[in-house]
Amino acid sequence: MRLKLLVLIGCLVSAPPTFAQDPLADAPRKLSLAATREPVSAQCRRVENAGPSNLAPVVLRRTFNDDFNVHPxxxxxxxxxxxxxxxxxxxxYWGGSTSQLRRQxxxxxxxxxxxDPRYAGLAKKPLGLNPFRVRNGVLSIVASRTPPELKPVLFNNAYISGILTTQGWFSQKYGxxxxxxxxxxxxGVWPAFWMLADDGGWPPEIDVLEGRGQRPGDLVMTTHWxxxxxxxxxSCGFDFQLADAALAxxxxxxLWAQDRIIYFIDRKPVSDIKVPIGFDDPMYMIVNLAMGSKWFGGVGVVDGESPEMVEFQIDRISAYQIDPFQPYKPPQPQGAQPIKASFEGESDAR
Structure with missing residues (x-):
């Protein structure tokens, strides 16, 4: 999501309905997804209406899970x-004139x-600001207007908010x-769940989810290389419409496989793309709530209409690796060598 001075491919599409009793609420230790199996190209494509003959099962085992029952x-x-x-x-990281570079x-x-509670900005001691709330197993990243008395030590930013990354603790290639x-x-509201290469380079970047705050229900999924x-x-990606995305x-x-990247909404594939060049290293996860954007359409700059406080509510973040004993095998072009199973990543965290 960050570092984007890019124009995305935008479209609208209807997405699967919400279930009254959602069977997707849990994060099982093993998971099977229906992944696209037709050959893909470097140009991303929509696949939300793919039939059973165009899908193949991929079996996964869990490598990371946070249900946010405690403070992150x-x-x-x-x-x-x-x-x-x-x-x-x-x-x-915790204060000083250059600390702003790591916090926006x-x-x-x-x-x-x-x-975060340890951050001091330009002050001489931590300010004790906590943008993270945990209630009933749900994490809220809270963006709120900066108290006027703290603006001078917080680089005159209009809002305080939160970001969480797994860099240095968890990264994974494929899965x-x-x-x-x-x-x-x-x-001005810009929530995101995205991934960057653990080696610190950019791109590659995978935006699993971005919201356009001025367009309720408009969700963006994009690959950058x-x-x-x-x-x-x-960049190649699409916008998807999910009417109750803010309410439910x-x-x-x-899914990052050896040959393709597939995006899912409620575990149903909606688009895919051939893995671009440069996706060589493990990637780590980032979740954040930004406020204001010059370049990302449908977000806008903060103004008098922006909310005094807004919450990005997160029930769970999980990661899985492709099962090496039941690898995903899409069809190969004639004469191509079969894909070997890959198993790279961290051990189970929970």
Whole structure:
């Protein structure tokens, strides 16, 4: 989601209805998905109406799960800022004039700063700001207007909000990554669940879910990569309409196989793309609630119509790896070598 000065391919589509008793609420240790099996190209395509003959089962085992029964910073699985690499002093994550660089992406036109109880900004001691709330197993990342008296020490940002990343703790190459969430709306509201390469490079980037706050129910799923010969950034993705996305929990996921990336809504495939060049390293997960954007359409800049407070409610975030004993095998072009099973990633976290 971040670092985007990009134009996405936009369209609207009807998505699966909500179930009264949702069978997708739990995160089983093993999961089977119906994945697209037809050959894919570098140009992404919609597949939301794929028939059974165009799908193949892929069996997965869980490698990461957080049900958010406790504060997300209580167990060390998440960090509340972007990582700066090995050369970035630890102290600069928690305050000082350069700490802003790890707590927002200014070129996007963001008008929030990501805080946590340890963060001091330009003050001499931690400000004790907590944008994370846990209630009944649901995490809320809360964006609220910055108290006027704190603006000078928070780089004059209009909002305080939160970000969580697994960089340095959990990353994985290949597999299925899923968030179960309600997608908030409002002028300037920009929630996202996305992934970056663990080596710190950009792109590649996978945006499993982004919300356009000014367009309720409009959800974006996008792949970003770089052409090595020209260094040009390419993007391919779609908008999907889910009318009750702000009111009901839904599952938003992405399967990264050796030959393709497939996006899912409520575990039904909605689009796919051939894995672009440059997707060589494990990727880590990021979930955040930004406020304000210059470039991402349908978000807008913060103004008097923006909510005083808004919550990104998250029931669960999970990751799975493709079962090496029951690997996903889409059909190969004539004369091609069969795909070997891959098994890269972390051990089960729960």
């Amino acid at each position: 910073l209580a167990h060390g699985r998440w960090v509340p800022h972007y990582a700066g690499g090995a050369m970035w002093p630890e102290a600069q 992406t200014k070129p996007n036109g963001e008008q929030q700063i990501y805080v 299925y990554f899923e968030i179960r969430a309600k997608v908030p709306v409002g002028t 770089r052409i090595p010969t020209t260094q040009k950034i390419e 929990f839904h599952n938003y996921g992405m």
